[in-house]
Structures are given as structure tokens and as C-alpha cells.
Amino acid sequence: TTRVIEALALNHRPRRLPVRLERGSYEVIIGSGLVERAGALLSAILPQKRAIVISDAHVAELYLHPLLEALSDSGFSVQSLVVQPGEKSKSLEEFQRLTDAILEHKVERRTAIIALGGGVVGDLAGFVAASTLRGLPFVQMPTTLLSQVDSSVGGKTGINTKWGKNLIGAFHQPAVVLADVSTLATLPLREIKAGYAEIVKSGLIGDPDLFAWCEKHGEDVLSQDPNTLAEAVEKACAFKAAVVTEDEFERKAEGGRALLNLGHTFGHALEAEMGYDGSLLHGEAVSIGLRLAFMLSVRLGYCPQEDLDRLTAHLDALEMPSRISQLGRPFAARTLLDHMTRDKKMQDGKLTFVLVRGIGQAFTCRDVQAQAVHDVLVDDGCAP
Numbered sequence: 001t002t003r004v005i006e007a008l009a010l011n012h013r014p015r016r017l018p019v020r021l022e023r024g025s026y027e028v029i030i031g032s033g034l035v036e037r038a039g040a041l042l043s044a045i046l047p048q049k050r051a052i053v054i055s056d057a058h059v060a061e062l063y064l065h066p067l068l069e070a071l072s073d074s075g076f077s078v079q080s081l082v083v084q085p086g087e088k089s090k091s092l093e094e095f096q097r098l099t100d101a102i103l104e105h106k107v108e109r110r111t112a113i114i115a116l117g118g119g120v121v122g123d124l125a126g127f128v129a130a131s132t133l134r135g136l137p138f139v140q141m142p143t144t145l146l147s148q149v150d151s152s153v154g155g156k157t158g159i160n161t162k163w164g165k166n167l168i169g170a171f172h173q174p175a176v177v178l179a180d181v182s183t184l185a186t187l188p189l190r191e192i193k194a195g196y197a198e199i200v201k202s203g204l205i206g207d208p209d210l211f212a213w214c215e216k217h218g219e220d221v222l223s224q225d226p227n228t229l230a231e232a233v234e235k236a237c238a239f240k241a242a243v244v245t246e247d248e249f250e251r252k253a254e255g256g257r258a259l260l261n262l263g264h265t266f267g268h269a270l271e272a273e274m275g276y277d278g279s280l281l282h283g284e285a286v287s288i289g290l291r292l293a294f295m296l297s298v299r300l301g302y303c304p305q306e307d308l309d310r311l312t313a314h315l316d317a318l319e320m321p322s323r324i325s326q327l328g329r330p331f332a333a334r335t336l337l338d339h340m341t342r343d344k345k346m347q348d349g350k351l352t353f354v355l356v357r358g359i360g361q362a363f364t365c366r367d368v369q370a371q372a373v374h375d376v377l378v379d380d381g382c383a384p
């Protein structure tokens with residue numbers, strides 16, 4: 001019984017992770033039951049007991065009421081605004097509707113915007129916070145695994161345009177991130193797996209111990225064990241925080257934030273080809289893209305075959321997406337390559353990719369032959 005009590009105590013003591021930046025730092029607080037304790041936690045951090053919560057309809061139905069109650073119990077005056085779930089809400093129209101409503105509420109410079117939801121809500125509400133009155137205090141309360149391990153940390157906010165995703169936005173760091181892992185209990189397994197791919201990615205980029213931890217505990221993450229989830233979120237956030245500290249505004253030509261795109265060039269091509277209709281989640285595309293990046297690194301002689309085999313074995317053991325052929329429709333290597341060259345300028349048939357020298361050793365490579373990428377895609381079952 002003492003062990004059970006210790007486990008419970010551990011469960012209820014949130015983990016606090018600092019994100020250190022030049023102009024000050026903020027904390028990522030990770031634990032269970034943080035929605036119910038948000039009033040007390042935020043009273044200590046925010047400059048004013050006034051806030052506007054932005055959420056989406058799915059999340060609002062589940063967690064908005066408890067959050068509003070917790071905030072008003074701590075003396076906050078609080079209003080809420082709800083958007084439709086889904087990527088479509090990251091639009092100029094929704095941005096305008098929200099800022100209009102917020103200004104109508106006569107907010108002050110110290111009124112906080114709280115994002116309660118996944119990456120869509122976080123990016124949209126973050127951009128609203130960044131731009132309304134030239135910047136309001138912002139709180140991230142991520143409720144998907146992807147947003148807890150990735151999008152809520154680092155300060156990137158933004159919306160989509162007809163020219164592409166995330167093309168209008170701002171860097172706006174939160175005052176605090178409250179990652180309540182108990183909210184993940186209602187998240188579908190498919191979304192959990194999509195977020196898990198970004199955790200695996202962190203290990204593959206620069207933290208071999210994290211990848212080894214995933215091999216040991218990945219199954220418990222996917223079965224949504226709260227303590228293991230909290231540990232996974234903490235490890236992945238610690239990794240992302242270190243990268244962000246080193247390259248807050250993505251200015252480094254080598255390394256830095258660019259490495260976070262491991263597997264993403266392949267992933268984005270698959271997403272673009274599938275048409276962003278929800279049939280392929282970003283994290284699913286990344287999961288397949290990670291293995292393709294390893295295949296490319298092996299083909300170019302940078303990475304030992306054993307490391308690729310280890311990654312494949314891990315993804316397959318957890319029934320994570322790992323091969324293009326699992327997407328259930330044919331792809332042409334040429335078409336995917338077209339997507340990759342569309343937004344990046346290709347020079348002399350060469351492309352820039354994040355590659356690996358092995359697990360935990362990613363680097364930026366500026367002269368990858370398009371032909372090698374083509375061959376890897378064909379190797380994974382694409383038509384030429």
C-alpha cells in the first residue's frame with residue numbers, strides 16, 4: 001500500500017520544467033488535475049485576475065466548464081470563446097471573429113488569453129494574443145499529446161492562408177504552459193499515436209536515451225497510463241525547450257530549430273498529396289516520414305542499417321504508421337518529389353534535408369540528390 005500511496009503522490013505533484021529564454025523564462029507544468037487547479041496556479045503567474053478562454057467545441061464540451069469554475073473560484077473574471085474543431089479554424093475569418101469579440105469585451109493590456117485545446121486552438125489563440133493590443137499575456141493549456149509535447153512549447157503561433165499553412169503568425173511565448181495529462185484520457189488512440197510520433201522524433205534527433213526510453217515504455221504511453229504519459233511529456237518538452245533556448249527565432253542555418261523537421265519533408269509531401277482532409281494526421285505522416293528519413297540516410301551512407309532496423313522494429317511493435325503502402329492508395333514518387341521541391345528551391349537537382357548519422361544524431365544536409373529521394377520512395381513501394 002505504501003507504494004500505491006507514493007505512486008498517487010507522484011501523480012499529484014506536477015513536474016515543473018523551465019524554458020529559459022533571453023528575455024526571461026517560463027515554466028511548463030505537467031501533471032494530472034491541472035484544469036481543476038488552474039485558478040490557484042494562474043493566480044501566482046498572471047498580472048491580472050481577468051482572462052478569456054479560447055477553446056474548440058469538442059474540448060469545450062469536456063473541459064471548459066471545470067476550467068471556468070476553477071478560475072472563478074480563485075476570483076478570476078473570465079469569458080470564453082469557442083471555435084469549430086479542426087484545421088479550418090486557423091483562418092483569417094476566425095481570427096477576425098475572435099479579436100472582434102475580445103475587443104468588444106473591452107480587454108486591457110494585462111488581460112490574459114488562455115488556449116484550451118490542441119495545436120489548432122493553441123496556434124490560433126496564440127496569434128490572437130500576440131496581436132490584440134500588440135500583445136496580451138498568453139497561457140497554453142494543451143489537451144492533445146501533440147500539443148503537450150510539441151506545439152505549446154516554443155512560442156510559434158499562427159494561422160493558415162490559401163498560399164499554405166502557418167504563413168501568417170508571430171513568435172509569442174506563453175507566460176506558462178499547463179499540460180494536464182488527465183485530459184488525454186478522452187483523446188482517441190489515433191491522436192495519441194500522432195503525438196507519440198513527435199516524441200519518438202525528439203529522441204531520434206538528439207536524445208538516444210529518450211529513444212531507448214520509448215522502446216521500453218512506448219506501449220504504456222499508447223495505453224494512456226497517466227504517470228508514463230507525464231514522464232513522456234516531460235522528456236519531450238525538455239528536449240524541445242533545449243532546442244528553443246538555443247534558437248528561439250529559428251535563425252540558425254545549421255542545427256537549431258530546423259532539426260525539429262526530421263521526417264517532415266517526407267511527411268508534408270504525403271499530407272499535401274492526401275489533401276489535408278483528415279484522412280492522414282500530421283503525426284501519422286511524420287511517423288512514416290521518420291522512417292523514410294532514416295532510409296535516405298542509410299542509402300547515402302550516413303547511417304548504419306541497424307539504426308534503421310531499430311526504428312522500424314519500434315514503430316511496427318507499437319502498430320505506428322511506418323510505410324507509405326499502409327496508406328491504402330498508390331503514390332507516385334515523382335508527385336511526392338514535386339511537393340518537396342515546390343516550396344523549397346532545388347539547386348542543381350539537390351535538396352536540403354534533415355538526415356541522421358544514427359539514432360540521436362540528426363544534422364542538416366544541403367546537397368541531397370533528388371534521385372536518391374526518388375529511389376527511397378520507390379523502395380518504400382511508390383510507383384516511379
Ligand code: NAD
Pocket residue numbers: 056057058059062085086087090117118119120121123143144146147150151152153154155156157165166183184185186187188191282
Ligand atoms: P487539433 O488541435 O486539431 O486536435 C485534434 C482533435 O482532437 C480535434 O478534433 C480536437 O477537438 C480534439 N481534442 C483535443 N483535445 C482533446 C481531448 N483532450 N479529448 C478529446 N478530443 C480532443 O490537433 P493537434 O494535433 O493538437 O494540433 C495540430 C495543429 O498544431 C496544426 O494546426 C499544426 O500546424 C499545429 N502545430 C503547431 C506547432 C507550433 O510550434 N506552433 C507545432 C506542431 C503543430
Ligand code: MG
Pocket residue numbers: 150198264282286
Ligand atoms: Mg510536427
